[in-house]
Amino acid sequence: MIILGIDTSCDDTSAGIVLDGRRVISNVVHSQVELHHPYGGVVPELASREHLKNIMPVVSEALLKADIGMRDLDGIAVTVGPGLVGALLVGLYYAKALAYVHNLPMVAINHLEGHILSIFLEEEVPAFPFVALTVSGGHTSLYHVKGYGQYSLMGQTLDDAAGEAFDKVARILGIGYPGGPVIENLALEGRGNKINFPRAYMSHDSLDFSFSGLKTAVALYIKKWRGGQTETDGVKISDIAASFQESVVDVLVQKLIDAGRKTGVLAVMAAGGVACNKRLRARLEEAASSQDIRVYCPRPDYCTDNGAMIAAAGYNRLLTGEKADLSVDVRSKYPTQELSPID
């Protein structure tokens, strides 16, 4: 079964073609990072206009790279939420038109299900059940994944997403956007133990996250540091970046491993843009090996938003005969609890 997956939930226009929900034949992502750079974030109106411009070339390129035509497809999977409404609409209506014209079944996909199932695009995959951390600019959530379509939310951020904290700290430091890669690069030269920023573990058994206190602490520290009021001398900007990153990574690692232990699963995974962070991946490996838990992280291309993961999620649904009506609409909020399980 060959499926075209389309995602326009945020700032990237992406299309992927996947065979049997596992093998990526092509995966094309048109990023708007350059466009958004001066804004230090994503501007939705710009995002919608850019998606409109990019959607047709991106889908065509995905087909071209896969060396197939529309007639070779068995179905279309498209993200309907959660995300920016104006951005989602572009992908959904293009998918609807394609499905209608080429008489193909279409399924409506939850973006987070795409991230959770992105690991199935890799050679080595975890067996159910496992625990998944989806971590990006828009969300930081832990799920107990019992099977396809069965994701129970175990914890989530109560204020800022981890990626948002990276973006905001990068903006305070004046080092650019997106914050994740610029802080990670800067941190390579810095000392992660130089400044002891707070780690919000919440109550003892909570699996929720909070990054707003850390953001505040870093902002206050930078203010003092710039005013020459910090006690430790010789603190460099790279030390601040590394210490901040260490604080985020500590919490993400501990909560994911805790969630794994609590559920008794043998495998955990991390996906989403922040899961590209090499320090996070290394620390996860380290922590899991001492707990007899295996860690799975999709390669960075499948961690950031992409169409292939949407095709992977669509495969399981199309197999069961699930089909979205052409009247289906986008959803800015779309809790995974509302998804139907797949046997």
Add this chain to the structure above:
Amino acid sequence: MKERSIIYNSTSDRETIDIGQGLGTVLSGGDVVALVGELGSGKTWFTKGVAKGLGVLTETVVTSPSFSLINEYDGRHTLFHMDAYRLEGISDFISAGLEEYFYKDGVAVMEWADRWPEILPEWRLKVEFTIIDERSRQITLSGYHPRAYEILKSICNT
């Protein structure tokens, strides 16, 4: 019109939520709350309280709208939690369709409202956050429109 105000001192996130809740209980559809204060001064905590006061279900988690620009919550009145942090200019704000929310039948709470005060309706209530130290914040509620006076008065009476 003369500006009137109430000044609070908060010594914790908890207290900031309580102050927000006090405001939330007296708000009505069409009200606009303009939050002003630097990163980490408690704007999102305060909004959590406003949501509580508006009767948004307690299990609903009010998170930062920086990424999504606007989050909507159902309560006694719909709460529109908006954020201008990432936007560069007033035209971005308008073209993103955010200005419309000031004129809808819900309560609009906007973070970073001092960036373009000229787009805010005159009946807005301004809430200013000043960082005193690591934990303490001064929170000033003020307005110069009859509707703002009314809100300030109802807070004092509850």
